[in-house]
Amino acid sequence: MKWSILALVLVVLTAVPLGLTGIAQDGELSGLLDDETSMVLRVHNVADLTVRLMDFKRSHLAIQPAGSEMNEDEPCFGAAYEGERFFADIEEIAELIEMNVRPEVWALDGPAMRIVGSHALVVSAPAEIQKEVAAYLASLRASVGRLVTVELRLYSLTGPSDGTALWTRERLAKLEAAGAELALSSRITGFSGQRISFYRALQRSYVQDYDVEVAQTALIADPIVSVQQLGLSFDVRCVNRGDSHVVVDLGGYLTAAHDEDRTVSVTGGPVTAPAQRLVEFRTTVAVPVGTHALVSRGKTPDGRNWALFVAPHLDRIGVKGGAK
Numbered sequence: 001m002k003w004s005i006l007a008l009v010l011v012v013l014t015a016v017p018l019g020l021t022g023i024a025q026d027g028e029l030s031g032l033l034d035d036e037t038s039m040v041l042r043v044h045n046v047a048d049l050t051v052r053l054m055d056f057k058r059s060h061l062a063i064q065p066a067g068s069e070m071n072e073d074e075p076c077f078g079a080a081y082e083g084e085r086f087f088a089d090i091e092e093i094a095e096l097i098e099m100n101v102r103p104e105v106w107a108l109d110g111p112a113m114r115i116v117g118s119h120a121l122v123v124s125a126p127a128e129i130q131k132e133v134a135a136y137l138a139s140l141r142a143s144v145g146r147l148v149t150v151e152l153r154l155y156s157l158t159g160p161s162d163g164t165a166l167w168t169r170e171r172l173a174k175l176e177a178a179g180a181e182l183a184l185s186s187r188i189t190g191f192s193g194q195r196i197s198f199y200r201a202l203q204r205s206y207v208q209d210y211d212v213e214v215a216q217t218a219l220i221a222d223p224i225v226s227v228q229q230l231g232l233s234f235d236v237r238c239v240n241r242g243d244s245h246v247v248v249d250l251g252g253y254l255t256a257a258h259d260e261d262r263t264v265s266v267t268g269g270p271v272t273a274p275a276q277r278l279v280e281f282r283t284t285v286a287v288p289v290g291t292h293a294l295v296s297r298g299k300t301p302d303g304r305n306w307a308l309f310v311a312p313h314l315d316r317i318g319v320k321g322g323a324k
Contacts, residue, residue, distance in 0.1 A: 038126045039110070044137060047119035048145065050090050055083040055195035058235035061253040062278055066208050066226035078197055078233075086144040090115055093140070097121070101132045146192040147315040148238040148246055153292065154184040154254075157305035167292040167309060180307070184232055189315075192240045198252075201231025206261070210268030221268030228274045230255050234281075238312055244288060246312035250295060251282035258302065277302055287312055 060074040070076060087093055094113055098106045105111050111125035123133055153172070158179045164171075176182060190196035206228060210221040234252025241247060258275040265271075281296040289312055296308040 039124055040127045040130050041122070041124050042130050042134075043116075044121040044123060044133065045119060046090060046093050046121060046137065049086050049093060049137075049140060050118060052085050053083040053191055053194045055081045055237075056197040056235065057081065057195065058197045058252055059199050059201070059229065059233040061201065061229045061231070061233050061255040063228055063274065063276065064226070066224050076227075078199060083194060086140075090118055090121070093137075094121060096140075097133055097136060101136050102129055105129065144192070146240050147189055148192050148240060149187055149189040149313040149315065150196075150236055150238060150248070151187045151292075151311040151313065152185070152198065152234075153182060153309040153311075154232065155307045155309070156181040156183045157307055159305060163294075163297075165294055166288065167294060169292070172292060172309070183306075188236075190238070192238060195235055195237040197233070197235035199231075199233045201229045201233060201255070204228045204230065204274070206272035206274055207270070209271055210266065212268045219268075223269070228276065230257055230276060236310070240314055241286065243314060245286045246289060246314070247284070247286050248293070248295070248310055248312060249284045250310065252280070254279040254281070254300075254306065256300065256302065279306070281308065289314055 057075060057079045059078040060071070060076055062074075064076050072079070087096075094115055097113065102111075105125075106113065111129055112123070113125075114122045116122055123130060125133070155175065162175075167175075184200060186198060186200070188196050188198050204227070205225050207223045208226040209224045211224055213220045213222075232252065232254050234250060236248060236250040238249075239247045256277050258277045261275065262273040263270050264273060277300050279298065279300055281298075283295045285293060285295055287293040287310065292309045292311040294307060295310050297306060299305050
């Protein structure tokens with residue numbers, strides 16, 4: 001019985017080799033791949049590089065009749081769409097590692113890389129190669145995993161705005177001291193290349209019409225309610241150019257009430273006809289990081305002058321200290 005167990009153990013050991021017999025082509029790894037104690041097994045999570053980003057489109061602030069068909073290009077209350085991935089899939093990341101991290105060793109019998117699911121790479125390799133794989137993945141994250149925080153400042157001016165393109169905080173402070181009213185100030189953050197949206201508006205419901213049904217002895221009028229949006233809505237896509245500039249592609253709407261709402265009596269009851277001013281703006285400009293750029297200015301029909309400034313800031317995932 002003892003001999004049978006021993007024979008079985010020998011068969012298993014023969015079938016499962018414990019050592020590595022590959023011959024290193026890199027002089028630095030000579031003899032390293034033949035030592036099984038040098039092999040390290042590590043799981044590299046790359047889910048953050050393969051996740052699909054969502055793009056968020058701004059709300060269209062123009063008055064739209066209730067029940068009207070929604071325009072996908074100009075959604076009334078905004079919309080979310082599937083954007084692009086940083087990389088097509090995890091197979092692409094594995095190929096990049098094999099091409100850029102000791103490409104000569106992956107064809108040997110020793111180091112191996114296995115794809116598990118859609119988010120993990122299991123690498124069996126010497127510790128030095130593991131460090132290079134981790135460093136390469138960190139470089140990928142540094143290049144694509146950039147966060148861009150956009151600071152937006154909207155001013156209502158007493159007179160025409162200065163046409164200077166780039167402004168410092170000191171100049172903005174002087175603009176405010178001269179009587180400019182800061183109508184809105186906010187920050188939004190997204191990945192480089194991702195479209196993100198901002199919405200700050202007052203929603204007012206009003207009776208647009210009535211759906212009247214007449215019976216023999218009764219008149220039933222169901223109100224048709226619509227929504228008027230007054231405020232600011234914009235979306236922006238930022239793409240960093242290294243650490244110095246950010247390309248800002250921005251568009252939006254600014255609405256304000258105009259005159260007074262008119263009330264008209266129709267069959268079924270009174271209805272409201274709201275009036276508003278709608279200003280649309282769009283620009284694409286390269287802005288130095290940390291600098292305020294005047295991206296839009298003009299005068300609305302109510303006589304008010306407006307100036308819109310944006311200032312991009314860069315950050316990296318996992319870097320402490322906030323936006324830089």
